[in-house]
Amino acid sequence: MASTEAIIQFGILILTLSLCFLMHYLRNQKTQSKTRTRNKIRQPEPNRHMNQASRHLNRARSTTNKTHHAKNALSEADQALAITPRDPSVHILRARALYIMNHRTSAIKSLDTALSLPAAKFLPPEERADLLVFRAEMKLAVNRKRRVESAMEDIEEAIRVSGEENDNSEALCLLGKCYEWKGMREEAKNAYEKVLDVEPGSAEARIGLKRVGP
Known part of the structure; x- marks a missing residue:
């Protein structure tokens, strides 16, 4: 009789520990999922910055306030560059913004990078x-x-x-x-x-x- 009660108590203990472990595991999984979601939301998208930079460059070409829009384009390009430093398209955007701002030496350096990167060979010939x-x-x-x-x-x-x-x-x-x-x-x-x-x-x-x- 005592042996049977001991076995039952041991089983209950194992079940309790298993439930605790399962709850702890599920809680951790939920926390990690929330963290990944927050990181995805916070993670800036390089394409978004590049699109913004292109819009500012277009405005710079069509308005009198060229320097203002060129500076905004450069800022957006720099944010994209922090995410994808090897993308030649980002360096090209920087070069065009710097050119409008009359920083031609810096613009040349950005083009040097764009045209020398391994990925540059994938640029269309034109x-x-x-x-x-x-x-x-x-x-x-x-x-x-x-x-x-x-x-x-x-x-x-x-x-x-x-x-x-x-x-x-x-x-x-x-x-x-x-x-x-x-x-x-x-x-x-x-x-x-x-x-x-x-x-x-x-x-x-x-x-x-x-x-x-x-």
Whole structure:
């Protein structure tokens, strides 16, 4: 009889301990679930910041208060950068915002990062070509004498990336100017003539040809 009561009491004890353990486990699971939910809510989304940065950049281009919107764009881009530091799109947004703010040296550095990241090879060829020309223009604006060689490398790469069959009028005109500044008149003439082959009405190319002579 005593043995039976002991077994029953032991069983009750085991059951009680099991219930306590189960309640403790369920309570922990609920707490962890709430924590994960809160973290998800608090975790900023890089796409949201990038979309906001793009909106501010569009406003900066279409309003007189360019600097204000460019600063907001830069702030949003920096928040996205803190989450996805290897995304070239974020660095491109930063570069465009800095350019509007007239911080061209910093803008060039952001483009350097965007165009050198491993992920940059996944940029569409047309976009990559545009960015290379954009960087070349800024290099020439910052210090034409010291950066003309580097700018020419960017332009030539842009033409190669986009393909000879595509319209490279802007890039070729800029390359012609670079040749002029380096005293390479024949090369400049060839560049301007290539522009006129695909865009006969290009006033910039015709003016360039007049500068370099027949």
